[in-house]
Amino acid sequence: MTLKNWFKSGSPWVWLNAGAIAISMIMVVGLLALIMVRGFSHFWPSPILMTDLTTHDGREMRIVGELSRSQVLPAQVLRDAGVPIDDDIQLVTRHLIKQGNRDVWGRDFVWYPELGMTQWTYPRDAMRLERREWGDFYGFPVRILEQGRTVAEGDQLWPELQQRIRRANDIFDEIRRIERREIGNVNHRMERVRLSERRLDLQLREGRITVAERDQAMADLAAQRLVLDQEYAVLQARLDALYKDVRRDTLVAQVMDGREWEIPMAQIIRAIQPNDMNVLSKTGLYLKQFWEFMSGYPREANTEGGIFPAIFGTVTMVFIMSIIVTPFGVLAAIYLREYARQGPLLRVIRISVYNLAGVPSIVFGVFGLGFFVYFMGGAIDRNFYPEALPSPTFGTPGLMWASFTLALLTLPVVIVATEEGLSRIPSTIRHGSLALGATKAETLWKVVVPLATPAMMTGLILAIARAAGEVAPLMLVGVVKLAPTLPIDGNFPFIHLERKIMHLGFHIFDVGFQSPNVEAAQPLVYATALTLVVLIVVLNLTAISIRNHLREKYRGESD
Incomplete structure (x- = not known):
């Protein structure tokens, strides 16, 4: 076969397409592998090295610390920085x-620099403390103090340290539960009482109630406020006792220059000695830290802790967006395809879509901010939440407006x-339904639309894939760096569409480009x-499985 005939056969284009697909797959797999290695290796406990360094000035x-990475530089770079090198x-x-x-x-x-370093050693008693503030601590344990009195040192120090850390963490879990649930519930009810009092003042000013009715309602609200104040006082007393109890213990540790440093036990989340751990214990710690990353809350400007609020916000927003966009998109497509008169106007509409x-x-983010947040949200506040003004309820970026913007x-x-x-449904099916006596509406909703359901699910899959990864519009209509509460809780109405949320895409942007500690944030x-x-x-596979189920169902019925 000559080269000319080979090109005419189309084989080169088949190989070209196959090669392009192979290269694309290699790039995708390589990217995912890079992300996986760089990200998930962060949870593996690295060994702690110790070395002595003689600087150029003597x-x-x-x-003492962990090796993050190494770099080879031309010696001239250090000479230009003033470092004397041979x-x-x-x-x-x-x-x-x-x-x-x-x-x-x-x-x-x-x-x-490696110049002047002695050989690295890995002391077994070197420890890493994961703390709630100031990042990780590296050093050597010296003693444990309880209210200033030494209670453990030497061989008994490490088991006692683990026990007291568990105790401090249990107390902090109780503190967090009281603050987020019980006190949060009391604050929510107190806010409702405050808004009810302001609503009565507005109704009295507008002449909708009398002074006597207003005073009677105010008395009832005052009684509710008194009960809530008493509940809050009890909870605050419990918190004060817990905070006092958790501050009891202190760890004294030696840093790398020989100084002793006091660390309150209340700041310590975990203490490990990675140089003294075997593979099994490291694997258990890896899985535990990974679970805490997935289920925990962020801290230290999002460079420490977990990403659960971001995962929850992303899933909730995509779910609400899907509920909104599906009926509007399907109804619009049905009208354009089945009911609208074909002509120049319809072609213009399709081109516009x-x-x-x-x-x-x-x-879309700018439009959502102007139309949804300021116009619609402001109107909702003026008509339904006047007692909360000038503080906006829906007239501020939030979950609902972010979902609306993504739906648009x-x-x-x-x-x-x-x-x-809809266009792929054969006309013979429509004609057969009409010939059997069905109306056009019955044909559409009982025959045509069910057969087109897989295509609708395909559109939803594409919408989910795009919406879950969007960041730019969400920065304007409801996504924030750190949301104090989740949009779903135990307080009525349970789903709070007006609250701001965290999002995985924005979390990546914030940690990667806005973090004050770039090196610490890079693995996250x-x-x-x-x-x-x-x-x-996972979201796409769920939608695809539903689509395939519907396809098989209606294919079987059509057979």
Whole structure:
């Protein structure tokens, strides 16, 4: 076969397409592997190294910490920085050491040149403390103090430390439960009482109630407020006792320059000695830290802790968006395909829908802020929540407006997919239904629409995939860096659509580009990115399974 005939056969284009698909798959798998290695390796307990360093000016210092990464630089770079290096040295290796102890040294990560370093050792008693503030602490345990009195040191120190850390964590869990649930519930009811009092004042001013009616209602509200004040006082007394109890113990540890540093036990979440752990214990710790990352709340400017609020906010927003966009998109497609008169106007509408799918997402965010938040939300506040003004209830970015904005963003996708599904239904099925005596509406809703349901689900799948990864419009209409409460709780009406939420995409942006501690946040960026990818895959697989079920169901009925 000549080269000309080979090209005419189309084989080169088949191989070209196959090669493009293979390259794309390799790139996708490579990207996911990179994210997985960079992100999830963060939870594996790294060994703690110790070495002595003699600096270029003759000072000697001891370094204790974890190796973050190494880098090879031309020696001239350090010479330009004023470091005297022999002329025969061309390359210099430097190491980024996570020495922690931000409250001691002022920064977590420091670059140290390999020149002047002694051989690294890994002392078995070197420990890492995961803290609620100031990041991780690296050092050596010395003694435990209880109200200033030494209660453990030497061989008894480490078991006693683990026991007292568990005790402190149990107390903090109780504190968090009281603050978020019980006190949160009391504050919610007190706010409702305050709004009820303001509502009575507005009704009296507008002449809708008399002074006597207002005074009687105010007396009832005052009695409710008194009960709530008493409940709050009891809870506050419990909190004060718990805070006093958790501050009882203190750990004295030695840092790398030999100084002793006191760390309140209330700040410590976990204490480990990775150099003294075997593979099994490290694996158990890895799984525990990974679960805490998925189910915990963020702290330390989102560079520590978990991402559960971001996962919850993302799933809730996508779920509400799907409920909104599906009926509107399906009904619009049905009207355009089945009822609207075909002509130039309809072609213009279709072109507009196609173009709407290509509008930058930030434009939808600006529209959502102006129309949904300020116009619709402001109108809702003026008509239904006047007692809360000037503090807005719905006239501020929140979960509902974020869901509405994403529904508008993904509406063209659902319309186009549904129209394509309706167009693929053979006309003979419509004619057969009509010939059997069914009306046009019965034919549409009992025959055509069920057969087009898989295509509708395809549009929803595409909408979910796009909505779950959007960030730019959400920054304007309801997503924040840190949301104090979840949009769903035990207080009526249980689903609070006016609350702001966290989102995995915005969390990645915030941690990756707005974090004051870039090195500490870098592993969390990868871990959160992989979590978002997995979440999108799970949502899509769920929708795909529903679509396949419907396809098989209506295919069987049509047979």
